[in-house]
Amino acid sequence: MRKLLLVLTLFLPVALYGQNRSIDSLKLRLLSSTKVDSTKADIYYQIAVALQRIDPATSTKYIDTSATLVKQLNYKMGMANIVSFDAVRCSLEGKFDSLFFYSQQCLQIAKQYKLPLAAAKAYNGLGIYHWQTGNYSEAIKNHLAALRIRERYKDEQGIAASMANLAWVYFDNQNNKESERYGLEALELARRIDNPTVVVNAMQILANVYGSTGKYDKALQYDDETIKICNREANKRGLSQAYSNMANCYNELKLYDKALQYQQKVLEIDQFFNDKKQISDTYLNIAAIHNQKKEYSVALKWLKQSIKYATESKFKQGQRNAWQLLSTVYEQTGDYKKALDAHQNYQIASLALVNEKSNEQIARMNTRYQTEKKEQTIKLLAKENTIQKLSIVKQKTTITMIAGLLIVAFIIAVLIYNRNKLKQKALLQAQVITHQELMTKAVLDAEEHERTRIAADLHDGVGQLFSAVKMNLNGLFERVDFTRQEDRFLAENTLALVDESCKEVRVISHQMMPSTSRRSGLASDLKNFIEKIDADKLKISLVTSGFKDKLESNVETMLYRVIQETINNVIKHAQATQLNIELRQTKKLITAIIKDNGVGFDTHSHANGIGLKNILSRIEYIKGTIKYHSLPGKGTKVCIQVPV
Known part of the structure; x- marks a missing residue:
C-alpha cells in the first residue's frame, strides 16, 4: 500500500x-x-x-x-x-x-x-x-x-x-x-x-x-x-x-x-x-489494525476518513479497499444493512476500475432521464393551470386522462431505463468476453511459441549432438578390432540405440512444430503425424474431403493441436486397437469425427481434466464446438465443428 x-x-x-x-x-x-x-x-x-x-x-x-x-x-x-x-x-x-x-x-x-x-x-x-x-x-x-x-x-x-x-x-x-x-x-x-x-x-x-x-x-x-x-x-x-x-x-x-x-x-x-492519497492509505491501514483488535467503532472512524480523502484525491483503489473493509466491519458489528450498502459501494468502485467508459455512458443516460422528467413536470403544471379554468365535470375527465397519460409515460420511462440498463450490461459482458479472448490468444500464442522453441532446440541442438555422436562412434568402430563377439554385439547395439535416438528426437521435434510452420496443409500434416504412430499398437484410418485451400493460420493450428491431443489421449488412456478419423470441409463448416473402440470413459467425471480443458479452450478460441459421446467399455466418439 x-x-x-x-x-x-x-x-x-x-x-x-x-x-x-x-x-x-x-x-x-x-x-x-x-x-x-x-x-x-x-x-x-x-x-x-x-x-x-x-x-x-x-x-x-x-x-x-x-x-x-x-x-x-x-x-x-x-x-x-x-x-x-x-x-x-x-x-x-x-x-x-x-x-x-x-x-x-x-x-x-x-x-x-x-x-x-x-x-x-x-x-x-x-x-x-x-x-x-x-x-x-x-x-x-x-x-x-x-x-x-x-x-x-x-x-x-x-x-x-x-x-x-x-x-x-x-x-x-x-x-x-x-x-x-x-x-x-x-x-x-x-x-x-x-x-x-x-x-x-x-x-x-x-x-x-x-x-x-x-x-x-x-x-x-x-x-x-x-x-x-x-x-x-x-x-x-x-x-x-x-x-x-x-x-x-x-x-x-x-x-x-x-x-x-x-x-x-x-x-x-x-x-x-x-499527500491526500497517501493519507487515505494510512487511514485505511490504521483502520485495519483496529479491526483486528476488534475495536470496531474506532475502525469505522478511520475508515470514513480514508474514504473521504480517497474520494477527494480520486484514488479509486483506495475507495474500493476502504469500502470493502467497511462492509466487513459493519458485518462484524451486526449492522447488516450498512454492511450491504458498503458492499454495494465496493462493487461500484470495483466496476469503476474495470470500465470507466461504461460509467460515463450511464451518467449521460441519467442526465438525459432527469431532463426528460423535468420537462414532463413542467407540462403537468401547465395542464393543471388549464384544469382550474374548466368546470368540475371537465376537471374530473381531464384529471383521469392526465393520470392515464402519466401512467403510460411512467411505464415507457421504466421500459427505456431497463432497456438502456440491459444494453450497458450486454456491453460490459461483451468487453469481458473480448478480454477473455485476448487472454486466451496470448496463452495459446505463447504455447505455440514455446513449442517452436523447444522443437528447434531439439532438432538443432540435441539432434545435432546425437548425429555427431553417431558419426564419431562409426569412425571409432571402424578403427577398433573387436576380438570378442560379445563386444562387437554390444557396439552394434549401442550404435543402433544412438541411431534410434536421432530418429526419435527428429520425430518429437516435428510433432511439436506448429502447423503454421508447415506448408502442406492440415490434412497432409495429420497424415504425416499418423504415419509416425506404430500401426501394430493402434491402426488409424484417416478420411479427408473438401480441403482444397489452406485454412486461416490460427484455425489450422488450433485444429491440428486438438486432433493431435485427442489421438494422444486415445494412445495413453483408451487401450484401443482401432481409431477412425473423418475430416471434411464445406463452404461454411469444418467437421472432424474421431471414433475409437477403446474402454471409453465417464464424460461427466473427467470434464474438469487439464487435457480436456486445454482442448475446450482451443475450440472455443476458434468459435467451434466439441461433443464427447462415450460410456465405460463402449469406446469414444468425439465430434468437432468449426466455422470456416
Missing part, C-alpha cells in the same frame, strides 16, 4: 547522492557560478529534485527558476529535465495519467534531439506508470529499456536506480525471487558508488520481500538501517516507507499497539507533504 512513497527515489537524477550534503554542495556551486548558462539551469533543477522530499514549496521555486533559464537558453536537455520533474510531481500526487503524458513528452524531446539519458528518464517514468496501473509486463519492458541505455553509457547511478525499479515491479507481481535478486544487486552497487537514496530504496525493497515471506527479523533489520540513513540524510519519504513496513511487520506479529505507533509516524509525514 505504500509503494508510491518511493516513486520519487526512482526518478532522482544521478548527480544527487544524499540530501543535506548534496544540497549544500550544489548551493555553493550556484553561488560560485555567475555566468547564466546550462550549468546553472542544471544546478537549479538538481536542487529542486533534492528538496522535493524535504521542502516541496521551496522545491517548486527552484524548478520554476530552472525552467525560466532553460527557456532563455533554449537548452534541450533542460527541457527534458523540466518535463521529467513534472512527471515526478504528478506521480507523487497520484495523477498517473499526467505522469504518462509528461513521460511521453520527455521521450519525444529525447528522440527529437537525440538525448539518450533523457530517453532513459522517460522510459523510467513510463515504467513507473505501468507499474502503478498494474501492467507489469509493460513496466518491466520500459525499465529494461532505461537500464540498457544507462549500461551503454556506464551510468552507474542510473543502473542502480533501474535495478531497484525492476525489483519493485517483480515484488508487486509476486515474484519474490527476482525481486530479491535485483534488490541485492541494486544495494551492492548503490553502496559501492555511495548513493544513500538508492541504498534506502533497495533496502526497503528487501524489507518488503522478507516481510511478505515471514522473515520479520530480517525485514526489521533493514528497516532499522534505513531509518539511520534517512535521519542522517533528512529523507522524510524514505522514513515513511520504513515506518510503514515496520508497522506491517508488527501487525503480522499481532503487536497491534506497536504497529499503530509506527502508522502514526507515517501519518505525520503524509500530513507534512499534504
